[in-house]
Amino acid sequence: xxxxxxxxxxxxxxxxxxxxxxxxxxxxxxxxxxxxxxxxxxxxxxxxxxxxxxxxxxxxxxxxxxxxxxxxxxxxxxxxxxxxxxxxxxxxxxxxxxxxxxxxxxxxxxxxxxxxxxxxxxxxxxxxxxxxxxxxxxxxxxxxxxxxxxxxxxxxxxxxxxxxxxxxxxxxxxxxxxxxxxxxxxxxxxxxxxxxxxxxxxxxxxxxxxxxxxxxxxxxxxxxxxxxxxxxxxxxxxxxxxxxxxxxxxxxxxxxxxxxxxxxxxxxxxxxx
Numbered sequence: 001x002x003x004x005x006x007x008x009x010x011x012x013x014x015x016x017x018x019x020x021x022x023x024x025x026x027x028x029x030x031x032x033x034x035x036x037x038x039x040x041x042x043x044x045x046x047x048x049x050x051x052x053x054x055x056x057x058x059x060x061x062x063x064x065x066x067x068x069x070x071x072x073x074x075x076x077x078x079x080x081x082x083x084x085x086x087x088x089x090x091x092x093x094x095x096x097x098x099x100x101x102x103x104x105x106x107x108x109x110x111x112x113x114x115x116x117x118x119x120x121x122x123x124x125x126x127x128x129x130x131x132x133x134x135x136x137x138x139x140x141x142x143x144x145x146x147x148x149x150x151x152x153x154x155x156x157x158x159x160x161x162x163x164x165x166x167x168x169x170x171x172x173x174x175x176x177x178x179x180x181x182x183x184x185x186x187x188x189x190x191x192x193x194x195x196x197x198x199x200x201x202x203x204x205x206x207x208x209x210x211x212x213x214x215x216x217x218x219x220x221x222x223x224x225x226x227x228x229x230x231x232x233x234x235x236x237x238x239x240x241x242x243x244x245x246x247x248x249x250x251x252x253x254x255x256x257x258x259x260x261x262x263x264x265x266x267x268x269x270x271x272x273x
Contacts, residue, residue, distance in 0.1 A: 013057040020095040027092035094129045124270040132263030138229035139257040140193040197229040208233035
């Protein structure tokens with residue numbers, strides 16, 4: 001979350017959603033943005049156009065945002081409103097999204113600050129033109145763990161009932177062998193999962209223009225799947241069907257659960273202002 005130049009709480013400020021080149025004015029017409037008090041509009045820069053909205057500066061002070069961070073519903077409302085504007089504009093032309101709550105004291109301040117980033121905008125817009133971001137998550141089933149009796153049967157050893165007070169002969173050694181076998185099984189499962197993750201990332205990466213490996217998301221306690229890859233890829237629009245086919249092929253080849261999501265605005269490949 002970024003904030004700029006909101007030192008006059010009673011004044012208006014300029015909220016910036018994205019920077020693009022030659023946008024269609026109708027792409028943001030009628031969008032509510034982060035406030036219903038002013039329309040989303042275009043702001044001309046030297047070589048680009050910013051998508052902006054006039055907001056009240058007091059709504060974007062550090063104190064105001066600290067309070068908003070503790071209100072999940074209000075924070076989600078702002079995040080959704082910001083994303084809706086960026087998505088609408090990006091659907092019409094390549095657009096570099098700015099972080100939520102990028103706010104300047106006035107249009108002139110926004111123009112001055114954004115002009116300093118013109119080289120980065122130029123490079124980013126060229127890279128993402130006719131591209132979209134796609135997410136790929138790969139899950140492996142939980143490592144198989146054998147019950148002690150099952151492990152003994154698979155090893156060819158009979159399971160001998162014991163008295164309550166006296167273990168069967170060799171029971172301690174058999175227990176240790178089963179523990180070691182279970183550990184080896186877990187290690188092999190983990191190695192297989194890592195190889196699968198690398199295979200998927202390598203294959204999808206060859207098709208993509210750029211990629212980023214992300215930290216795996218923790219799974220809910222009710223979900224026994226293990227996430228072994230969480231990555232995002234910048235893929236040319238003309239290769240989207242090829243991407244879908246590749247993920248289906250990798251599912252069949254590896255046996256892993258592969259989730260493909262997108263297309264999204266390429267937030268991960270434009271950097272931050």
